[in-house]
Amino acid sequence: MNEGIHAMSERSIFLTALDIADPAQRSAYLDQICGNDAALRKHIEELIAAEPKLGGYPFQPHTNVDL
Amino acid sequence: MSDVTHILSQIEAGDPRASEQLLPLVYEELRKLAAARLAQEKPGQTLQATALVHEAYLRLVGDLGPGVGEQKPAGWNSRGHFFGAAAEAMRRILVEQARRKEAKKRGGERQRIELVDAPAVEEQTAVDLLALDQALTELTAVDPRAAELVKLRYFAGLTGKDAADALGISVRTADRTWLYARTWLLNKLESR
Numbered sequence: 001m002n003e004g005i006h007a008m009s010e011r012s013i014f015l016t017a018l019d020i021a022d023p024a025q026r027s028a029y030l031d032q033i034c035g036n037d038a039a040l041r042k043h044i045e046e047l048i049a050a051e052p053k054l055g056g057y058p059f060q061p062h063t064n065v066d067l
Numbered sequence: 068m069s070d071v072t073h074i075l076s077q078i079e080a081g082d083p084r085a086s087e088q089l090l091p092l093v094y095e096e097l098r099k100l101a102a103a104r105l106a107q108e109k110p111g112q113t114l115q116a117t118a119l120v121h122e123a124y125l126r127l128v129g130d131l132g133p134g135v136g137e138q139k140p141a142g143w144n145s146r147g148h149f150f151g152a153a154a155e156a157m158r159r160i161l162v163e164q165a166r167r168k169e170a171k172k173r174g175g176e177r178q179r180i181e182l183v184d185a186p187a188v189e190e191q192t193a194v195d196l197l198a199l200d201q202a203l204t205e206l207t208a209v210d211p212r213a214a215e216l217v218k219l220r221y222f223a224g225l226t227g228k229d230a231a232d233a234l235g236i237s238v239r240t241a242d243r244t245w246l247y248a249r250t251w252l253l254n255k256l257e258s259r
Contacts, residue, residue, distance in 0.1 A: 011210055011247045018246075050254040051246075057253050058199055060116060060224055 010040065014047050071127040075145040089148065094156035096123045101160070116161070117224025120153045147233035151215070154223035158200065161222065165196045202255040206248060213248040220245060 013033055020026040026048075034041040071092055077085035100119055128149060207214040212234070219230040231241035 011213060011244065014247055014250070015243050046254050046258070047247075047250050050257065051250045054246075054249055054253060057249055058195075058221055060221060 010044070013040075014044050017044055018048060018051060069127055069129075071149070072129070075128070075148055078148050079145055086148070086152075089152045090155060093123060093127065093149070093152040094159065096127055097153065097156050097160060100126075115224065116157050116222060120150070120157060120223045123153060124149060144235070147235065150219055150223050150225055150229070150233045154218035154225075157222040158203075158218055161196055162200050165200075169197065198256055198259070199252060202252045205255065206251055209251075210248070213244050213251070216241060216244050217248045217252070 013030075016033075017026050017029055020029055030041055030044060034044070071089065074085045074089050074092070078089070097119055100122055104119070124146075128145075203214055203217055206217070216230055216234060219225045219233055220227070225233065227242050227245065228238055230245075231238045234241065236244075
C-alpha cells in the first residue's frame with residue numbers, strides 16, 4: 001500500500017468522479033485518471049458506493065460520566 | 068494576558084515550542100470544565116463537546132467572536148491553533164473515557180455496571196468511538212488535512228465555516244473535504 005502518495009489526488013479524484021452523474025462518463029474518467037492502478041480505482045468505486053449511505057454520519061459525540 | 072493568550076501570540080510569532088505547551092493547558096481546562104458541569108448535572112445527563120470547547124475558549128482566551136465584538140485581539144490564525152488543540156484534547160478525553168468503559172465491561176466490575184442501568188445507546192457510542200478513532204488515525208496517514216478537519220468538526224464541534232477559517236481554506240473546499248473524509252471513514256468502518 002502506497003496510499004500516502006495519493007493523498008491529495010485520491011480526495012480530488014473521488015470528488016471529481018462523484019460530480020459526474022453519467023456512469024459511462026464516470027467510468028471513462030476513472031479509466032483515464034487511475035490508469036493501471038487497480039487498487040486506487042477499486043477504492044474510489046467503494047467510496048462512491050458508500051457516499052449515498054452517509055446520512056448525518058458521524059454524529060457528534062456527547063460526553064457523559066467518568067471524566 | 069492569560070497563559071493561553073501568551074502561548075497563542077508566541078505561536079503566531081513562529082515559536083515552534085509554543086504549540087507543545089498549548090495542548091496540555093487546553094486539555095486540563097476541558098477536563099475541569101467537564102467535571103464541574105457533570106457534578107451539577109443529573110445522572111445520565113450528556114454534555115456536548117461543542118459547548119465545552121466554546122466555554123474553554125471564552126475562559127482561556129476571552130470573548131473574541133468575529134463580527135460581534137469590536138476588537139479581535141487574536142486573529143483567526145490564533146483561533147485555528149486554539150481549536151486545533153481543543154479538538155485534539157477532546158479526542159483524547161473521549162477516547163480515554165471510551166477505553167475505560169471497555170475495560171470495565173471486560174473486567175471485574177461487570178456487576179456494578181449492570182446496576183448503573185447504562186443505556187444501550189451509550190455502550191454503542193463507546194465502541195463506535197474507538198473504531199472511529201482508529202479509522203481516523205488511518206485517514207491521517209492518507210490525507211492529514213482531511214483528518215484534521217474531522218477532528219475540528221467532530222471532536223470540537225466547529226461549523227463548516229469555523230473549521231474552514233481555522234484551517235485557512237475556503238468553505239467550499241472544507242465542505243468537499245468533509246464529504247470525502249466522512250465517506251472515507253464510513254467505508255473503512257463498514258469494510259471491517
